[in-house]
Amino acid sequence: AQRVTQPEKLLSVFKGAPVELKCNYSYSGSPELFWYVQYSRQRLQLLLRHISRESIKGFTADLNKGETSFHLKKPFAQEEDSAMYYCALISGGSTLGRLYFGRGTQLTVWP
Amino acid sequence: DADVTQTPRNRITKTGKRIMLECSQTKGHDRMYWYRQDPGLGLRLIYYSFDVKDINKGEISDGYSVSRQAQAKFSLSLESAIPNQTALYFCATSSVSGANVLTFGAGSRLTVL
Numbered sequence: 719a720q721r722v723t724q725p726e727k728l729l730s731v732f733k734g735a736p737v738e739l740k741c742n743y744s745y746s747g748s749p750e751l752f753w754y755v756q757y758s759r760q761r762l763q764l765l766l767r768h769i770s771r772e773s774i775k776g777f778t779a780d781l782n783k784g785e786t787s788f789h790l791k792k793p794f795a796q797e798e799d800s801a802m803y804y805c806a807l808i809s810g811g812s813t814l815g816r817l818y819f820g821r822g823t824q825l826t827v828w829p
Numbered sequence: 830d831a832d833v834t835q836t837p838r839n840r841i842t843k844t845g846k847r848i849m850l851e852c853s854q855t856k857g858h859d860r861m862y863w864y865r866q867d868p869g870l871g872l873r874l875i876y877y878s879f880d881v882k883d884i885n886k887g888e889i890s891d892g893y894s895v896s897r898q899a900q901a902k903f904s905l906s907l908e909s910a911i912p913n914q915t916a917l918y919f920c921a922t923s924s925v926s927g928a929n930v931l932t933f934g935a936g937s938r939l940t941v942l
Binding site for chain 1: 862864869870871872873874877885887919921928929930931933934935936
């Protein structure tokens, strides 16, 4: 079975503070992991993928297979980062898999 | 122009009514999905389709049915709506060549009284 756990429903930080949104997964194969973001009044959209190993809007996420985690981090949060963030896992590989989402973390960045 | 279009955007209906939510896409993607979003529960997969002749149940398919009328169209039906189907419904598309990154519609908010 595949499981994606985001332990925090709500997370608040002040502008300029570091932020870490936690994601843990349970999967027996080699996972593909993603972070999706939903800004207010906008569509859900991809933020980043672990395969790309890129930084998007200052966010990074490293896959830690030992801890089965894919935490999303940003060293200096901005007010515009306030949004709902979903961690997601694709099972069965890209050709077979479907995407499972965590329950989401609502991030609020205070001025 | 929206790549993934959902209609209606908002719908209020009564218990027992049949409801259809429609999704069309211009991205040329072969894969289409229906998710529902509930506060505190995140996004849960209802049905998905990897091509026109392929339909698969997701995590919460009971009470729902789907039809893939064409590569670009994927509709979700509630045969007899009940109040706990009140939710925000999202259609999404993807392609293997696009590494299965999902493109989402704007959502259809359904309220069942």
